[in-house]
Amino acid sequence: MTKPKVLISDALSPAAVQIFRDRGIEVDFQPNLGKDKDKLAEIIGNYDGLAIRSATKATAKILAKATRLKVIGRAGIGVDNVEIPAATARGVIVMNTPFGNSITTAEHAISLMLALAREIPQADASTQAGKWEKNRFMGVEITAKTLGVIGCGNIGSIVADRALGLRMKVIAFDPFLSPERARDIGVEKVELDELFKRADFITLHTPLTDKTRNIIDASALAKMKKGVRIINCARGGLVDEQALVDALESKQVAGAAFDVFVEEPALSNVLFGH
Template identity: 85%
Template sequence: MAPRVLISDALSPAAVQIFKDRGVEVDFQPNLGKDKEKLAAIIGNYDGLAIRSATKVTPKIIEQATNLKVIGRAGIGVDNVDIPAATAKGIIVMNTPFGNSITTAEHAITMMLALAREIPQADASTQAGKWEKNRFMGVEITGKTLGVIGCGNIGSIVADRAHGLKMKVIAYDPFLSPERAVDLGVEKVELPELFRRADFITLHTPLTEKTRNIISADAIATMKKGVRIINCARGGLVDETALRAALDAGQVAGAAFDVFTEEPATQNVLFGHPNVICTPHLGASTTEAQENVALQVAEQMSDYLLQGAISNAVNFPSITAEEAPRLKPMVELAEKLGSFAGQLTETGLVKVQITYEGHVAQMKTKALTSAALAGLLRPMLQDVNFVSAPVVARERGIVVEEVTREHEGDYESLITVTVETERRTRSVCGTVFADGRPRIVNIKGIRVDAEFGKSMLYVTNDDAPGFIGRFASLLGEAGLNIATFNLGRDAPGGNAIALVEVDGEVPAEVLERVGKIPNVQQARALRF
């Protein structure tokens, strides 16, 4: 059955056609996003929801989205989607961060040039018939220093365009490597140095608690007198009140803003100042950019719904179309190993270590770790899923460690889940053979070779004669048919385990009787 996607905002006909061409059933209702009640009433019928900014995906809508697997936002901002609610429900949220990068970078450069030459003010004056030739004395761009705060995708394009204008570019970005800075031809500096040296400052960083008011009154006081500030990134990066005071005092010569702390910005402290240029969040507003992000979101959503490939998700690691088929059996293995450990865990979890050896260590281990955590936590927290598991683990203070190693043992790929609780540490290892089916190959250091069955019995005991006969007889008397029987021990007469697949549920009274067999340490029923 073909997946169904609802488009509740205005996406281009070409994007609609992409869904159809890929074999996705699409329902195009471009005005539906404005009607929350109607959207909530029908959202349960769809596997995917494609939106722009008009649709607000609230917890109430997500609650009704019983089949929804993916939300695709045509654009970079996902402020209109409740990410925690979507994550908790296991819904992938994608955006298109690169579809409008060139357009936004060009807007920043345009704003900088307009600011340098006071273009909007000169235009208004000239069209009013004033011809104030001596009033508008601008500054040259050539040879000036441009400070770029945030040198990611958009910031690096701005730097490239600035080089074309013969500017010197300095950049502050904690994630910018020295090698990448050399490739971009920018000088990497710390923030205080950028403030001290820049003639123009342009912002291209997301809004976080660390970047909020990154340009503050204190920061402005350290800048060159006559600096010009451009913000086409996010409202809230600049303390607008402090900037207005600096403009009034002449410390800042001008500002060009496309984004504001509160939007729509029908009033703002910056409005009305003669050296301020404002546009209504036009950074991504070109015909090409709007088309690009629409086509991109259609491709991304189709890839996920049809192939399991994940790109540009804000709440899950990316998985390419090539990786998805190879990853799928490993995801199943990781989840079942996690589930095995979770079903045996009775006390509070303290730490989880997931070790990847061999070929699997080269795969997207973040996705595998999410699967292992989902399996581990689900026996205790029923509604946890692949997407929400890392968040749930973090909220509960569980330490999660990933370890990757080269090929060491008998298996091409090996995943080990080690769980540390308040009382003990337990580990279980598994692999996937050529048949594609996941197997347990080691429990607590004891070698076994067992496939995961739907219903299983796990028994630990002292290795002594007579156990197997009594155990098998007891299951037979209870009418439980044995499908597979797997045994292992660490040494003759030492610790032993039995992992037995049975047909049907294991009644509690049978479990109790198994626990009373001499030398049995524990008996647990498992479901996979």
């Protein structure tokens, strides 16, 4: 019997590669292939499975060449880099790992929030440059501040729990969050406009869909408290980046901490320099 063949086209841990091999699967590990759409389309027909992260885009064009493909597995939560209708039409199962990096991402969001509040990157750069500007980087305390969580699912609820431990007040907008669940995790469920008006910090933990694209736009930013701080560890495209730059320049937004962008890698992103 021929071994099933799996292509890993993004950077995954060696442990992930070994898991496949331990189960008798032939693995082709090409961690940089996902960035080369033409090369991926050229060879995808040789594989029964495709394992990806974010760099690989499983488009309809690529799936049309995937004559043997039976399953796509994404090491992560969202599957917005896979054209689901095209995969379904070809009988390809699309799977994800919804709990795999929830704690890691939540802790990262909290880390960015604290770095943002205390201006750690700027203070570090200043100190590395031989300066000693203690009064310039006072920052703000997060204790007793209100954190607005947009999307209170797996990751958002962990962020809320950690923020409560830091003595913040947590309010959340999530159409799928029941009042009972909100009460159980200690957050106040609110509508989006109320979150914008009340939050001192806002963190995003929602997938990118037609409804959430630019959920924070110029209009939303205008409704927020002056001096709000925004964290995005979820998806590029949830925030209108040019509108955010304008709000940073006008001081409506005191700071932003992002690790996702509309275009990645974000070598010339509009946010850089702000």
